[in-house]
Amino acid sequence: MSTQQEWNTLGQSRTRRLERASKFAEGKNVHPDHIVQLLEAVLEPGDRLCVEGNNQKQADFLARAMVQTDPQQVRDLHLVQSVLALPEHVDLIERGQVSRIDFSFAGPQAGRLARLVESNRITIGAIHTYLELFGRYFIDLTPQVALVAAQMADRQGNLYTGANTEDTPAIVEATAFKGGIVIAQVNQIVDTLPRVDIPADWVNFVVQAPTPHYVEPLFTRDPSLITETQVLTAMIAIKGLYAKYGITRLNHGIGFDTAAIELLLPTYATDLGLKGKICTHWALNPHPTLIPAIEAGFVKSVHSFGSEVGMEKYVAARPDIFFIGADGSMRSNRAFSQAAGHYACDLFIGSTLQIDLHGNSSTATKDRIAGFGGAPNMGADARGRRHASPAWIKAGQEARGDTYMPRGQKLVAQVVETFREHMEPAFVEHLDAWDLAKAAKMILPPVMIYSEDLTHIITEEGICHLLLCRSDEEREQAIRGVAGYTPVGMGRDKRAVENLRDRGIIERPEDLGIDTRQANRDLLAARSIKDLVHASGGLYDPPKKFRNW
Amino acid sequence: MERFEITLPSLHVSALQQSALCGVVSSGNLEVMIEANSTPESCHFEVNTSADGFQDIWRAVLADFSERHKVGGLNISINDAGATPAVVSLRLTQAYEESQEGSDA
């Protein structure tokens, strides 16, 4: 043996970095004024860096510190993080400090990112789902440095992430156990934490940020903005989907369409005698619009990806429903809740911007690289699922017929109004995702939910049971048959559509016994944010921008 | 703004109890006014819309409505501020129902 194999280069790298950083810290404690120097000391060119940012909690102070680092020194970084949410994330690219990114969602920065890609200033490795990206943290995209956010730290460096635990455990575990450096910004340093969410020996540095980290109230939907059409589609969903399959375990996407369903549970669904029979177990953030259903006793359990601003006190006061620690506050966990949504739920229902004639749906629009988040995991059949439930088995039988090997199927539904604002049709022959893929040189068009996974489409015109279709032609006519007055809808073969209706593959509101005149906002269990506050017994404390009192 | 009139055949309305006005002219919404006219076998529509270029869709929506309801003998006037067909259909139905009810309903 000529050379001795070195088995701990990662550990040595970490030691090297910690030594360089030590002069900017007192033990683990970093003064906010020294954070930029510390980052410069820790980071090396070519590092994979995760600046914790998902669609809710943001390590915003550390992101601001990053854009103050010297671009000559801190460069050639590879960003690996859930969401490009803050302007600083994209500033890093513009400053030439980041050359490659792997992420899952870029909502607020989607336009800027698209321009940078088109001008060849950044290479996108891939756009993932959350679970995919977390998975790759443990395979080939492990961060060398992770900048995370927590509510509090104690003197030893234990972290309390509380209700907004979100991505932190996944990021820190991957980084800390593979020779990386974990730096946490905290709102407060205390002697004793309410509980330990991240143990101190996984954390290298703690800095108390001058201002509390930002949390976006992303899942708050003001009931006053729910339209009559959304009430109608919610009625169709409850009667034509939830009741039909007896769906008890589910996940809802973000949107007014699904908020309307949540607000119809204590009223419409209760009148239909569905309490206890549907919507009992959820993988869902603490949606304020779920409060009335919880209070009505509809809901038995909710596990959350993250928290929601203003819901902390309410959630803590309902420990039978939410996942609450011994300290009395919730713990969320995006990775676990995503896994739960994928494997343990029978239904995903959400909204989209475009659906094509095959049933592929996408939220991609030209000039914006928005990505996916978690919906593709929620909205995909779980091929690895091995436990049965009535809804899953029924869907499987409908989709596959009587096959030799019995198998179930995840129910995946999209609910859309046939036209969006400004008369943009939701049904198209050609998804904008194709054009975006071409412009952004992506290998795959960014499709949120693939045709083969989609089982139902609900519009104001009715519901189509795609899983009952037996040919591509039938499927296309079923989609056209609920596409209303869009060009796709007007292009329907009327006889074929009537035939599908006779066979129950398309159901109109009247076929379901729904009186469209009943579809008005009076049916909502809460019609304003204030109603939600009252429903919560004053425990829900909505963010200022949602208040009108 | 675009303005057009359409007359469509429809079965004679059973009885017009009262003229009716439904909806409000606000973004994405419309108002529908129903009055009696003197042509029992057809319905006359007058549409004022802020969204130009959607006459074909309007025709399709109104044709379906005239087929589904007995609206012969009615004038239906519409002021639209860019409502989607879903909202238009809903509002037409509401106005129709209201015109069929007694004034105290």
Added chain:
Amino acid sequence: MSDVKVFDQLFGANQHTVRVDGFFLSGSAQVGGQPVAVMGTWNAAPMDGDLALAIAAEILRVVEADVGQAPRPIIFIADTQGQALSRHEEVLGLNGYFAHVARCTDLARRSGHTIVTLIHGEAVSGGFLAYGLLGDIVCAMPGAQVRVMDLRAMSRVTKIDFDRLQSLAKESPVFAPGADNYWRMGGVTTLWRDGSEQDWPNLLAAALTEAINNPKTDARHQLGKERGGRTLAAQIGSDISG
């Protein structure tokens, strides 16, 4: 024209006691040999609660002083850029202060005081509504600007193209700034032409006589109809009130 000169020109030098105090002015004078009370705003005043109270106090003072004797006519001088814009004024309910001025004006009218408004400089929305626009007769002096909002801002708020607004403003008096537009719509009774300075005392005396002789009812919609600037208001009003 400086403060004093305007009032000298209107009422005759040394024949009046009108004094300007910041944005507020008041005093007494003679018009056509008849004593009048003069009050109002100056220097394109942003009208806040204090200024509103100053005008209201002056109106009440005059009304009280004339109890039991011939009520003096009141000459309102209007020069205001509109209401003061601040959170403080809003919390305190500036609209209520303006309403109070309006109520005092109405009391004066009902107590027999004839009211003539002279617009000097600017007359803009809220500040003008509170008192000036309530005169029995409203005269726009040369150079007077009357408006709710200038066209640029209007274009921004309504999202209507500025050029379009500008060209439509040539055909219609209904939205664009201008004393003549208000004249055509009946909001301004009389326009005093440029170069009429020497004639101001006579114009004012004539306005006062007209105001005294006119019935004390609001005839602005009739005036707007006669002048062709506002034709529907009269028709609809009478359609309802008979």
Added chain:
Amino acid sequence: MHNKRVSFFEATARTRVSTLVDSGSFTEFCPPSKRFTSPHLARLDAPVAFDDGVVVGSARLDGQPVFIVAQEGKFNGGAVGEVHGAKIRGLLDRAAVEKPVAVLLLVDSGGVRLHEANAGLIAISEIMRALMATQAAGVPVFALVGGSCGAFGGMGIVTRLCDEVIMSEEGRLGLSGPEVIETVKGVGEFDSRDRSLVWRVTGGKVRRALGEATQLVDDDVAAFREGAIAAMSPVQRSANDLATLKQQHATLVQRREKHAHTVDGIEVWRQAGFAHPEGVAMLSASAFNEQLNTSVAEVKS
């Protein structure tokens, strides 16, 4: 079954009218079938409404004859144009002659309609004169404010001319909208996106605590109805005479002294005697009224 509350905030002007007055008693003047739409909006290529955004007519309230005006806040922000304004003015003129027990003014307006700004400004001035003439004829006018546009601009002034102002906490009353102040004076003066602040500055609870609103009711048309009925019960209304106006003047002077630096409703509530002014925004209307009455009683004693 479910709550049958009709939210005043959400309801259209027509629904407010039909649910507020005695069932079936409403007769509309100048109804939409007359098609008095705004030619000025049409000329600017803006959508028009058959009633130009305001419903006027006569009705019965608790059996008594009333006149009623309801502005439609969802149409052009309830803004006053030529036709809209003339309908209100005409109704007030008629009220001065026919003398109903009261006129109800359901204000929901940002003020002057910019598309016809000059017509709107003059119309509001005419409404002000007509309103005071109606009051002088012995007919009280009540303002009901609880719509999405509140009562601003000239309609904010008109509202404060009324004998009673009945508000919900959702209702807003002021002169300049927060957006205007922010645009001109900057976000530091007034952050219009801070909705909570907007309501602390202009909302029903501040107006009630200052005594500008005479009643604070729930966001429920039935509650507004009860409020209007209560306001109709015969009381000795002070005439707008010299003594009354001098007294009101003194009150307004006092308010400016007492609130020389106030920029937030919290200070108003503190001075009104609320033990926890920061929590006032979250109080229900009934709890608010109870605490207000208690504190007023304490202040007086």
